[in-house]
Structure formats: structure tokens, C-alpha cells
Amino acid sequence: MEARDTIGAFGARGADRPLPSLEAPSPRYGEKLIKALLGAAAFLSVITTTAIVVSLLIPTFDFFTKDDIGLGEFLFGTNWAPTFEPSSFGVLPILVGTLSTSLWGMLFAVPIGLASAIWLSEYASPRQRKLVKPVLEVLAGIPTVAIGIFGLVFLSPVIAEVLPFMVNVPPFSAGVAGLAIGLMIVPIIASISDDAMRSVPSGLREAAYGLGATKMKVATRVIFPAAISGIIASLVLAGSRAVGETMVVLLVAGASPNLTFDPGSSVLTMTAFIGQTATGDISTGSITYDTIFAVGSLLFIITLALNLFAIRMVRKYREVYE
Amino acid sequence: MVGDTGLSNDPTEQLGLAGQPNEDGQLHTEGPKEDKGLTRQIAVTRETESGGDIWAKDKVFEVKDVTVSYGNKAAVKDVTMDIFQNEVTALIGPSGCGKSTLIRCLNRMNDLVSSASVDGEILYHGQDLYGPKVDPVQVRKMIGMVFQKPNPFPKSIFDNIAFGPRVLGMDDIDDRVEKALRGAALWDEVKDRLDDNAYGMSGGQQQRLCIARTMAVEPEVILMDEPCSALDPISTGKIEDLMAELKEEFSIVIVTHNMQQAARVSDKTAFLIVELDATEDNRWGQLVEYDETGKIFTNPRDQRTEDYVTGKVG
Numbered sequence: 001m002e003a004r005d006t007i008g009a010f011g012a013r014g015a016d017r018p019l020p021s022l023e024a025p026s027p028r029y030g031e032k033l034i035k036a037l038l039g040a041a042a043f044l045s046v047i048t049t050t051a052i053v054v055s056l057l058i059p060t061f062d063f064f065t066k067d068d069i070g071l072g073e074f075l076f077g078t079n080w081a082p083t084f085e086p087s088s089f090g091v092l093p094i095l096v097g098t099l100s101t102s103l104w105g106m107l108f109a110v111p112i113g114l115a116s117a118i119w120l121s122e123y124a125s126p127r128q129r130k131l132v133k134p135v136l137e138v139l140a141g142i143p144t145v146a147i148g149i150f151g152l153v154f155l156s157p158v159i160a161e162v163l164p165f166m167v168n169v170p171p172f173s174a175g176v177a178g179l180a181i182g183l184m185i186v187p188i189i190a191s192i193s194d195d196a197m198r199s200v201p202s203g204l205r206e207a208a209y210g211l212g213a214t215k216m217k218v219a220t221r222v223i224f225p226a227a228i229s230g231i232i233a234s235l236v237l238a239g240s241r242a243v244g245e246t247m248v249v250l251l252v253a254g255a256s257p258n259l260t261f262d263p264g265s266s267v268l269t270m271t272a273f274i275g276q277t278a279t280g281d282i283s284t285g286s287i288t289y290d291t292i293f294a295v296g297s298l299l300f301i302i303t304l305a306l307n308l309f310a311i312r313m314v315r316k317y318r319e320v321y322e
Numbered sequence: 323m324v325g326d327t328g329l330s331n332d333p334t335e336q337l338g339l340a341g342q343p344n345e346d347g348q349l350h351t352e353g354p355k356e357d358k359g360l361t362r363q364i365a366v367t368r369e370t371e372s373g374g375d376i377w378a379k380d381k382v383f384e385v386k387d388v389t390v391s392y393g394n395k396a397a398v399k400d401v402t403m404d405i406f407q408n409e410v411t412a413l414i415g416p417s418g419c420g421k422s423t424l425i426r427c428l429n430r431m432n433d434l435v436s437s438a439s440v441d442g443e444i445l446y447h448g449q450d451l452y453g454p455k456v457d458p459v460q461v462r463k464m465i466g467m468v469f470q471k472p473n474p475f476p477k478s479i480f481d482n483i484a485f486g487p488r489v490l491g492m493d494d495i496d497d498r499v500e501k502a503l504r505g506a507a508l509w510d511e512v513k514d515r516l517d518d519n520a521y522g523m524s525g526g527q528q529q530r531l532c533i534a535r536t537m538a539v540e541p542e543v544i545l546m547d548e549p550c551s552a553l554d555p556i557s558t559g560k561i562e563d564l565m566a567e568l569k570e571e572f573s574i575v576i577v578t579h580n581m582q583q584a585a586r587v588s589d590k591t592a593f594l595i596v597e598l599d600a601t602e603d604n605r606w607g608q609l610v611e612y613d614e615t616g617k618i619f620t621n622p623r624d625q626r627t628e629d630y631v632t633g634k635v636g
Binding site for chain 2: 125126201203204205206207208209210211212213214217221222225226
């Protein structure tokens with residue numbers, strides 16, 4: 001048999017023949033290019049985040065130095081009137097406005113979202129699931145401006161009729177805005193929590209059923225704790241959406257910077273302030289311009305804190321299987 | 323079929339009547355009609371060589387003409403067998419013969435698979451296990467299960483054992499945990515680290531933890547679905563020793579791939595086989611022979627059993 005220049009035929013090689021080369025036959029530029037492109041894609045989001053933070057920080061720095069607004073005045077002041085004369089930069093009213101609408105939204109969405117998730121993952125038949133889950137995900141994809149309009153022209157009048165204390169100054173209400181936000185984030189909680197619970201190994205489910213546990217006990221004592229990290233992730237994502245939501249609050253919450261958690265009151269949130277103020281005719285470097293970025297920075301810090309807190313919670317309560 | 327008493331020791335008679343291996347080593351199998359005769363025949367009471375009546379003990383389960391299907395595909399067909407109290411009953415057979423499917427019917431675990439359906443009758447102490455008023459949760463309290471892969475909860479060792487008693491609202495949790503761990507011969511190994519996560523244990527310890535967890539709710543029957551298939555021989559030996567003790571208190575049904583294991587631990591053994599229809603499109607499990615373990619392994623009546631236990635096929 002003829003010896004060939006391959007590793008497999010090495011033993012049969014004649015003594016006069018050269019060793020087969022172990023070097024790459026080509027420089028493989030394609031491989032290097034792909035690697036560079038993939039790396040660049042991954043770094044793009046890092047670069048974007050950094051750029052956003054830097055562009056937030058510079059005008060914010062100006063706000064506290066050039067415009068000479070005290071940090072204490074900003075953080076603890078109870079009067080928000082940045083565009084009036086005399087102006088006042090106490091952020092508390094719009095901070096509380098954000099917390100209020102988010103709180104009402106989460107109060108509505110967390111129980112309903114988690115209940116839906118438990119039903120979807122543990123109780124629903126495959127057919128029911130196949131029907132409900134896509135509908136839920138479509139709800140998550142509805143543009144927020146549509147939800148805002150729905151809140152303004154449908155929810156608000158109906159709620160004003162049924163629960164008058166929820167709408168003091170029709171049609172604006174922090175509670176109704178919260179409810180509309182809640183509708184928007186229920187699918188996030190339900191869908192992600194459902195995925196988390198369904199990815200719990202079926203062995204754990206079987207073990208619990210095998211001990212004579214009822215469906216409810218299996219769901220609440222085994223599946224829920226085992227999926228807690230995914231569930232908390234869904235809650236944080238939902239919370240961040242609620243805090244960052246702009247369109248719904250702009251339309252439904254009104255625009256009065258009232259320092260109150262009363263669901264019936266009209267409030268201005270941080271996002272709504274930015275949304276209504278950041279128009280094309282605002283001049284760069286003006287106090288109003290810097291104010292937007294100061295509020296934006298605060299919003300960024302809040303969501304960052306929320307995420308860090310969530311990571312800690314996940315680490316603390318996670319039940320590691322396998 | 324085989325002689326009326328089922329005690330024929332004439333190997334030629336067995337050879338002549340049972341399925342024969344064909345050229346490519348696959349089993350030629352009998353038609354369903356003959357098989358039915360065979361399974362009915364094994365259920366009749368017979369005398370042992372020592373003269374005691376081994377088939378007259380208290381029955382835990384009476385499985386009667388049971389067919390289990392997923393969708394409209396039968397996984398195991400026409401099984402009839404009795405399972406007795408304080409014995410270890412082994413189900414052996416090649417992959418796909420439906421032994422796991424069968425064992426999962428005994429505590430209604432198959433209810434969790436929405437496409438599964440059970441035809442025929444399974445009596446548990448004379449009561450229909452699939453009767454209209456029977457609550458599967460109640461059934462599983464009395465008939466516990468240990469699975470192929472150790473599946474402790476991602477909780478502490480203590481909480482794993484305490485889970486069952488807690489959800490069933492039992493009291494004296496501490497005592498029950500200790501008793502169960504002692505019963506599973508695990509107490510001395512873990513008594514100083516009851517609060518550690520169960521996933522820190524070795525595979526064999528995890529499986530004994532799962533057995534202890536099952537024992538803690540004080541069932542009457544423990545079903546074990548290939549409990550040692552993921553374990554090393556030393557851990558397997560420990561679990562086999564444990565089974566010998568457990569049968570004093572519980573009735574045990576075990577599915578195993580390991581024939582030596584069935585021979586070592588069980589009192590009675592059922593051998594199942596994969597049947598194919600003429601077109602070979604459908605395959606299902608069928609009970610071939612059910613008898614005392616000693617007989618199955620030394621003097622089976624059916625040629626297919628002999629071929630399997632002697633390692634000629636499978």
C-alpha cells in the first residue's frame with residue numbers, strides 16, 4: 001500500500017519522505033475577522049453604557065457647580081419648579097411621583113403576574129398554555145403610548161366612576177397611571193417567572209408529588225423557591241420598567257409635582273418631567289438643560305441600585321440545584 | 323402452552339413452546355393470545371419445593387390486564403401480576419419494555435403525564451387504585467417513590483427529610499427526621515451536618531437521603547425506579563443491604579436493569595420484553611414471566627427469560 005502524507009499513515013512512511021507539516025495551511029484570516037466582529041458587537045453595549053453615563057455626568061456636574069444648586073437643596077427640597085421664577089429645584093415631589101406610580105403598578109402587577117406564572121407552569125394544560133402564553137407576550141409588546149391612551153380615555157373615566165377616591169382631578173391620577181403601568185408589566189413578570197419555574201428539573205416536581213404533596217404545595221414549597229432567582233430577576237426587570245416608564249405617566253398621571261403617595265392625586269414623575277421638558281428649543285448649557293441631566297442621573301442611580309439590590313437578593317435566596 | 327402446573331423442568335418442552343431467537347439474535351415473539359394464557363397461568367397458586375404456599379401471602383397490588391398508553395400508543399400491554407406484602411418484587415427487562423411505565427402506575431405518578439392512560443384494573447388491598455373517588459395525592463402518601471436519578475430538594479439535609487411530614491401536617495418533625503435517617507443507615511454520616519445543603523452529599527448518600535425522605539412519611543409501599551443506575555458499586559451495595567432491611571417494614575417494588583441486583587435483592591421477579599407488531603411500527607412491553615426470583619434465574623419456564631438472564635440477548 002502506498003504511504004500518504006497524513007498522520008494516519010505515518011507509520012508506513014518511507015524514510016526518504018519529508019515529515020507531514022503540522023502547521024496551519026493558511027493564516028485563517030476569516031476566523032480572526034469573525035472573532036473581531038463578535039468581540040466588537042459585545043463591546044458596543046459596554047461602550048454605549050459608558051458613553052451614556054459620561055454624557056449624563058457632565059451636565060449634572062454643571063448643574064451642581066456652574067448653576068450652583070446645592071445637593072441638599074436638590075435631594076431634600078420639597079418644591080419642584082425648575083422653569084418658574086423664582087425657580088426651585090427640590091426633587092422630592094417628582095421622586096415621590098415616580099415611586100408612587102411604580103408602587104401602585106407593582107402592587108397590581110406582582111400578585112397577578114406571579115399567580116399567572118404559577119398557573120401557567122403548574123396548572124395549565126398544554127393546550128391552555130399554548131393559547132394564553134402568546135397572548136400574554138403580545139400584551140408585553142403593545143406600545144406604551146397605546147397603553148397610555150387606553151389608561152387616559154378608558155381606565156380613568158371608568159375608575160373615576162367606580163372608585164372616585166382614585167381620581168381627584170379627572171382624568172389625571174397617579175393610581176390609574178400605576179394601574180396602566182401594572183397592565184404593561186404583568187406579562188414581564190408572568191412570562192419570565194413561568195420560564196424560571198418550568199426550568200426547575202422535573203425530578204424535584206416528581207419527588208414532591210411522590211411524597212403526597214398537593215399541587216399547591218409542590219408549586220409553593222418546591223418550584224417557587226427553586227426558581228426564586230429567575231422570579232426576582234423578573235420582578236427587578238418589571239420594577240425597572242415601571243420606574244423608567246415615560247409615556248403612560250406623561251399621559252395619565254398629569255403634570256403637577258405634588259409631594260404625595262395619594263393614588264387619587266395628579267403627580268409629575270422624573271421621566272415625565274424629562275419627557276415634557278426635553279424639547280428641541282431648549283438651549284444647551286441652560287439651567288433647564290442641566291436640570292434634565294441631573295434628574296436623569298438620579299433615575300440612573302435608582303435603577304442601578306435596584307439592580308444591585310436584586311443581585312444580592314438572588315445570591316442570598318437562590319437554591320442551587322445540581 | 324407450558325404444562326398446567328408451571329413446574330415442568332423439561333427444558334426441551336420450554337424450548338419447543340417459547341419464543342426462539344432468530345438469526346440476528348432478536349427474539350421471535352409469540353402472539354398476544356398465547357401471552358395472555360401465560361400471564362394468567364403464572365398467577366395461579368403453586369406449591370414450592372419446600373411445600374409452603376408462596377402465592378398465598380397478603381397481596382398489596384393486584385394488577386389485572388393492565389395496558390398503559392401514551393396518546394394512542396400502548397407502552398405496556400396486558401400485564402397481570404400480584405405484588406405481595408413485605409417482599410421485594412423486581413421488574414426486569416430490556417429498555418423500552420415498559421417496566422418504568424408500569425411501576426409509575428402503582429402510585430398514579432403517570433397522572434402527571436397528561437397523555438398517559440391506564441386500562442385494566444389495579445387493586446391496592448382490594449380497592450381500585452383508579453376508582454373515580456380515588457385521590458392521587460392520598461395514594462402517593464401511602465405509596466412512596468424513589469427515582470432513577472437522586473433528586474434531593476435544593477434544601478438542607480434536614481429540610482429534605484422534613485418536607486414530607488411538613489406538607490402532610492405531621493408533628494414531631496425532629497424525631498421523624500432522625501428515625502428516617504437511621505432507617506436509611508445515613509444518620510451516623512450526616513448527623514453533624516443536618517443543616518448543610520443536600521447537594522454537598524455524594525450521589526449514593528443523596529439516593530439514601532431520597533429513600534429516607536420517602537420513609538419519613540411512613541408509606542406502606544416504596545416503589546424504586548432503577549434506584550442504583552446512577553451509583554457506583556459501593557453505594558449500590560449499601561442500598562441493596564438497605565432494601566433487605568426495609569422489606570421488614572415496607573413492601574418494595576424495584577425496577578432494575580441490573581439482573582444481578584434483581585437476583586440479590588428480590589423475592590419475586592417479573593420479566594418483561596419488547597414486542598413488535600408485524601409491521602415493526604409499533605412496539606410495546608409485555609410481561610413474559612413472573613415467578614420466584616430463584617426460579618427466574620435458575621430455571622425459567624420461558625426460553626426468552628432464559629436467554630435474557632443468561633446474557634444471550636439484551
